[in-house]
Amino acid sequence: MNVEEDKKVIVEIKGVNKIYGSNHVVKDLDLTVYEGEFLTLLGSSGCGKTTTLRMVAGFEEPSSGIIRVEGEDIQNKEPFERDVNTVFQSYALFPHMTIYDNVAYGLKMKKVKKAKIKEKVMNMLELVQLGGFERRYPSQLSGGQKQRVAIARALINQPKVLLLDEPLGALDLKLRKQMQLELKRLQRKLNITFIYVTHDQEEALTMSDRICIMNEGVLQQVGTPVDIYESPQTKFVATFIGETNLFEGSVLEKQGDKMRIVVEPGDFKVRGGGFNHGDMVAVSVRPERMLYSESPVEGFGLMGIVKEQVYVGSVLKTIVVLSNGNEIKIERLAGQELPTGGQVYLYWNDGDAKLIHTFDNVFAQAVENIVMK
Amino acid sequence: MNRKIKAIVKKTAGILFCSFVYLFLFLPIIVIVTGSFNATTTKPYITWKGFTFDWYIKLFDNTALLSSFGATITIALISTLLSTAIGTVAAVGMYKYKFRGKGLIDGLLYIPVVIPEIVLGISLLTLFSNTHIPRDMLTLILSHTTFAIPYVIFNVRARLSGYDNSIEEASMDLGANRLLTLKNITLPVLAPGIAGGALLAFTLSIDDVIVSYFTNGQVKTFPLKVMESIKSGVAPDVNALSTLILAGTVILVVFTQSDILKKIKRRK
Secondary structure, eight states, X not given: OHHHHHSOEEEEEEEEEEEETTEEEEEEEEEEEXXXXXXXXXXXXXXXXXXXXXXXXXXXXXXXXXXXXXXXXXXXXXXXXXXXXXXXXTOOOOTTSXXXXXXXXXXXXXXXXXXXXXXXXXXXXXXXXXXXXXXSOGGGSOHHHHHHHXXXXXXXXXXXXXXXXXXXXXXXXXXXXXXXXXXXXXXXXXXXXXXXXXXXXXXXXHHOSEEEEEETTEEEEEEOHHHHHHSOOSHHHHHHSSOOEEEEEEEEEEETTEEEEEETTXXXXXXXXXXXXXXXXXXXXXXXXXXXXXXXXXXXXXEEEEEEEEEETTEEXXXXXXXXXXXXXXXXXXXXXXXXXXXXXXXXXXXXXXXXXXXXXXXXXXXXXXXXX | OHHHHHHHHHHHHHHHHHHHHHHHHHHHHHHHHHHHTBOOOSTTOOSOOOXXXXXXXXXXXXXXXXXXXXXXXXXHHHHHHHHHHHHHHHHHHHHHOOOTTHHHHHHXXXXXXXXXXXXXXXHHHHHHHXXXXXXXHHHHHHHXXXXXXXXXXXXXXXXXXXXXXXXXXXXXXXXXXXXXXIIIIIHHHHHHHHHHHHHHHHHHHHTOOHHXXXXXXXXXXXXXXXXXXXXXXXXXXXXXXXXXXXXXXXXXXXXXXXXXXXXXXXXO
């Protein structure tokens, strides 16, 4: 990733932990955010993504570790002393102030001259397409409009980093899609670093330059949407982003980079480095890369029965049940359907299977469980 | 046809019922107001002898009655101020922070509200006499503050139940320190609850008799003075003062309930 090395680091999170009582919310987090990028913290609720965001904003203190903004340790800085601004999930607009006063608040606190404030606020409202709303109160706005006010209010101080905590969570689907594009447009136009928290993987894939996936407080993988989707490094990432078929087993034979892997319902040959004989492995094959044939395929010993076929417009979704009861999802362009109940052989093209070490994860989990007890 | 009659009966019954309720509510007030304008000079000041402002003139010569009213207002203002400040801080603190014994403290709040006032009065009296605090204005203010605090807490807390903590975070996020956040965000948003609590504390203090009776020493508040004077029937100058208080209260309520305040604010 040479491109990234050329970029200027803006936020650096090093060895950060957050512990509430016996609850270890963020575990040894290392994360570097580059200037001008759109980074998404993605994970299901309770994975520590919001806590991470709040630690950068200053509302929570890390139990250990360092957070730097532009190279400066911000541990002793109060939220009001940090050059970052937040868009809250609940918008958090000041209900007793007009839209104008809401947006102007940051500038007033900075003691900017009134005329200058007016000019900036009007420009900002124009930018978020809320010109003419300045005299209204938050209660008189729709959800989408409130969201824009919240964004305008957070952007007016021209923060070095804008933190967004599931800002579109409360909007309906159509509005959300529209706001996703708008946020992306704003981010490009203003060239401000965005750290965006969401649990919606599709949203993350659509908007982000890079995605950082977290699970139970542990950083799983950081990478571009393509990286994350095409080369998941952990089982969690593989199953969390998009749909996938996961075969778990171990390396039975190994010759160079050719391996035979045995799994519960059968075995198959794959290419891949970094594995030894006997290693535990999970093999992830996306539904759109999974293929089937009515006759046996060389190198693959996976057989199943067609359980269901669903025609969804351009795509035909097929579910095949393996001998151990696992269901395999297959997606392909609509064409000739297979008879339900018929026998098929599963295979895929070389390179379409992603191999993931699982032993370490299991082992680490076991050790942690023992230590925690 | 039948239904039409039924509807008429329903309507008249409703009107009658409401009329009675309102009659009972307002009859005493009417009696007081008319009494204050009654020209009769013989006890028990009931028969109507014509219209006069004499009682109002007499009222302003009755320095004892007036000074008791002054004492009542002073006590009410100071105890309102104290109880509102303490109650607001308590309500916000209890809303924001989790601490051991919170549930107990929560429950204890209801005790001063539900126990008979006479018990509160006696216990305060015991407290003051055991600690040798002389009973005067100070003890009255302390007592009134004591029983008003829970009401303020309840009022502010009701406002807090719809309160979003993140607006304070947003304020700090935008560069306001804690004090500015309190001034710009917390207090203005809680203002209706605080004002409601203060108004309640004020009215509770003004018409308190029982607790005052035990803790007043030589100080006579207006309700105590009235109590004293009714031994010889309610004097019309008391009626006159009551009428004035009533007028004051009505004006206050109309003022706070209507949009007058808001309109003035908007014009700014």
